[in-house]
Amino acid sequence: MQTRFPPEPNGYLHIGHAKSICLNFGTAREFSGLCNLRFDDTNPAKEDMEYVDSIRESIRWLGFDWDDREHYASDYFDQLYAYAEALIRQGKAYVCSLTQEQAREYRGTLTEPGKDSPDRNRSIEENLGLFTRMKAGEFADGAYTLRARIDMASPNMNMRDPVIYRIRRQHHHQTGDKWCIYPMYDYTHCISDALEQITHSLCTLEFEDHRPLYDWVLDQLEVPCHPQQIEFARLNINYTVMSKRKLKQLVDEKLVNGWDDPRMPTLDGMRRRGYTPASIRNFCEMVGVTRSNSVVDVSMLEHSLRDDLDKNSPRAMCVLRPLKVVIENYPEDKTEIMTLPRHPKDDSMGSREIPFAREIYIDRNDFEEVPPPGFKRLVTGGEVRLRGSYVIRCNEVIKDSSGAINELRCTLDAATLGANPEGRKVKGVIHWVPAAAALDVEVRLYDRLFTHEDPDSAEGDYRDYINPESLVVMTGCKAEPSLAGAAPEDRFQFEREGYFCVDRKDASTDNLVLNLTVGLRDTWAKQNK
């Protein structure tokens, strides 16, 4: 078995491509075959080396490798040209002088047959001569096309003498200025597959109508083999957009911060967000491959993500909205080192140390003066467990002149370190961080990019539905000291908050920037909605 992943280098890869990558590379691997990487670079006007570089990196990051089997459709331009001449010699292709507008008129419509081009019966010699001159650059862009001679009355529009070569003076990222004529996709793809001895040419549903043309071209020519084209449904996920055009628009209009913005469904964006390659591969496995159009719920993706992250992320504490707490019965000059496991179920991850002191920070969300029913965090006069440390009781709330809470005065129960309190139960456990030793970090909170589950078909423009809260930057967050020295792309679970990763672009040793990959499931928040 031999497959290929054939991206056009005209944009960054997204999660939809991941499905195709997993299918092509995964299936080949499963049947001890090989999968090639082939850049489908027949339209230099839209393509760029920047894209080929990013595509290569994304595929490797996802966990797949193509060894030395990196091909380009442009590698076959000479052969493609020779095959075109062969087609002409058989009377199966002709040079057409119709303008684009005329060609459209001659093509007919979905319900009416097309008309033959006046050039359809041009002699073979004349066609050969004209085609040679097209290649030689004797004609202006668009003056002529080479068309396959099939059937202008076919109910399948693709068979109505499709253009297979067009004149386009355009610098090509691989072939430079060698060519001024470029072959079209339908003609190129099947021959490229055949030359690479592809056995299964997997593509998406919209190419189904092209299959007769794929087969027709190969049937006319003497090629090494005749691959089978097999179509599958492309991946759609709700609350996002997947078309390259729209993703590019979001980037160009600066509605997001580049192709690798953590809110983008691009593999680069997801990587920066903190997605793991394994979670994406697993997700692709989970959704399956069928021929029916479907929209997968993001919760499936997030499930796969959390599943992987829970197992593999070391835990840490980070207070996003710091509220100072003074432990009145704890000496000012005292500190105790608290040792906490990095993972509750995986001892091999070791432990971390956090100094406990008189002044600490807790999250403002973990304290309520007037708690809702069922609240089991800190309240005035109530007790709560500080994770991995003591149980404290809140005695007093200090407010500023405007009535905002400034700090909490608490006392701890010295008998509760590593032991349950006597004679009472403390249900709540909250995270904390030592005030003096904590690290100042920036935390970027991300949410779905769109507020509408199907921005594509929502009323108005899809851009109208961009979620204004898709990015919330939190500064002055306080992280436990063990985070010092965290490297780009390091992942953590901030206990009771979610999974975070060190931004691979903006973080430095003295300025930690953490991205929210995905929050923990939160039945409390859901219950209170």
Place this chain on the structure above:
RNA sequence: UGGGGUGUCGCCAAGUGGUAAGGCAACGGACUCUGACUCCGUCAUCCGUAGGUUCGAAUCCUACCACCCCAGCCA
């Protein structure tokens, strides 16, 4: 109204003549120094609709309905 596809739980998705897998979500409950994780349980008498064939159909036949794709010198 031409051609090509697809319709199984809220969302994915098995099943292709023998009487509806699984996952996600949801909802109960257990456990818990993460309201997390984990664990247990509930969740399609019904497979787009209507007929028909058959001892027996989601699976075969007929008709109908809905949705998607195609009129780029894009891929």
